[in-house]
Amino acid sequence: NAGVTQTPKFRILKIGQSMTLQCTQDMNHNYMYWYRQDPGMGLKLIYYSVGAGITDKGEVPNGYNVSRSTTEDFPLRLELAAPSQTSVYFCASSLRDSKDSPLHFGNGTRLTVT
Amino acid sequence: AQTVTQSQPEMSVQEAETVTLSCTYDTSESDYYLFWYKQPPSRQMILVIRQEAYKQQNATENRFSVNFQKAAKSFSLKISDSQLGDAAMYFCAYSTYYGGSQGNLIFGKGTKLSVKP
Numbered sequence: 398n399a400g401v402t403q404t405p406k407f408r409i410l411k412i413g414q415s416m417t418l419q420c421t422q423d424m425n426h427n428y429m430y431w432y433r434q435d436p437g438m439g440l441k442l443i444y445y446s447v448g449a450g451i452t453d454k455g456e457v458p459n460g461y462n463v464s465r466s467t468t469e470d471f472p473l474r475l476e477l478a479a480p481s482q483t484s485v486y487f488c489a490s491s492l493r494d495s496k497d498s499p500l501h502f503g504n505g506t507r508l509t510v511t
Numbered sequence: 512a513q514t515v516t517q518s519q520p521e522m523s524v525q526e527a528e529t530v531t532l533s534c535t536y537d538t539s540e541s542d543y544y545l546f547w548y549k550q551p552p553s554r555q556m557i558l559v560i561r562q563e564a565y566k567q568q569n570a571t572e573n574r575f576s577v578n579f580q581k582a583a584k585s586f587s588l589k590i591s592d593s594q595l596g597d598a599a600m601y602f603c604a605y606s607t608y609y610g611g612s613q614g615n616l617i618f619g620k621g622t623k624l625s626v627k628p
Contacts, residue, residue, distance in 0.1 A: 432616075439515070439602050439618020440556075455615050487556060500616075502556035 399423050403488050403503035410478040410510045418473040418506050420488030426501070428491045429471040430455075431463065433484040434505070440487060446471055478510045513538045515605050517619035524593045525627050531578075532588045532622050534603030540564075544606045545579065545586045546616070551599040559601070562586065590624075598626045 404419045422429065427448050432440035432455075442455030446465040460482055462474040471490075475482060486506045492498040514537045524530035536545070547559040562570045562579050569577050574594075578587045590597055603619040 430615075438620055439604070440616065441618070442615035445615070485554065489556075499558050499561075500556075505554040 401488055401490055401501050401503035403486075403506050405506060406504070407507045408509070410475075410508065412478060412480065412510060414478050415474070415476050416478065416508075418475075418486055418488075418508070420471045420473070420503060421469050422471075422488075422490040422501070423469065424490065424492070424501065425468060426490035426492050427468070428493070428498075429465065430489045430491075430500070431461070431471070431473045432487045432489065433457065433482075434487060435484050443473065443486075475508075480510050482508065483510045484508060513540070513605055513607075513617050515603050515617050515619040517603055517622050519622045520620070521623045521625070523625045523627060524590070524597075526593055526595060528593055529589060529591045530593055530624065532590075532601050532603075532624065534586045534588070534619060536584050536586065536603070536605050536617075538584070538605065538607075540607055542607070545577075546604040546606070547575070547577070547586075547588045548602045548604060548618075549597075549599045550602065550621070556602075560588065593626050595626050595628060598624055600624075 401422045430445040431443040434440045441457045444463040446452045452463050488503040489500045491500050516535045543564045545562045549557045549559050560570050560572045560575050574591045576589045600621045602621045605617045
């Protein structure tokens, strides 16, 4: 029972490099989300998806791109890494947008951009 | 814009004692949800308890309960019979829509709870 799986767990990037943070869930959830957590702060929503082929911006989308080609996968792409993107990134999913459908979080990816 | 404020950066409690973590929020909405999440050193975000704003009854989950004061926009978490495993960061969060597809979860900055044996 894997739940939400994020890879990699840690990554160090140089300024200007690109990378994709992977997120997959095996619960057949429709809704998926990407959050970032800066040091000493709560989480902020980057992007979300309500189903395959549908994505939308959250509070802090600049510098990121997402795609949702399947129900299971929701990768987050950083095209030109900047030090301001140093953060812990969390992927989450939920079955529905309802009170009876709690968020399931992955264990996070710690990204450092130097 | 909605905001969530946790005024206690750190709290400490003796094992088996009771501790209350504070949270206030600001919103002009009348229908919303409030949450407490626990984040242990493993980084996993764990839902502790949730409250629907239209419900007057305070939510309870085993040793965890909330004091929801809608008029005062206050949402505190009480942990009874504290255990060593309760040590973690605790985040208060607000959402207009549960799960956040239309809105999103607005988080406070967190309170670090230490439990002394």
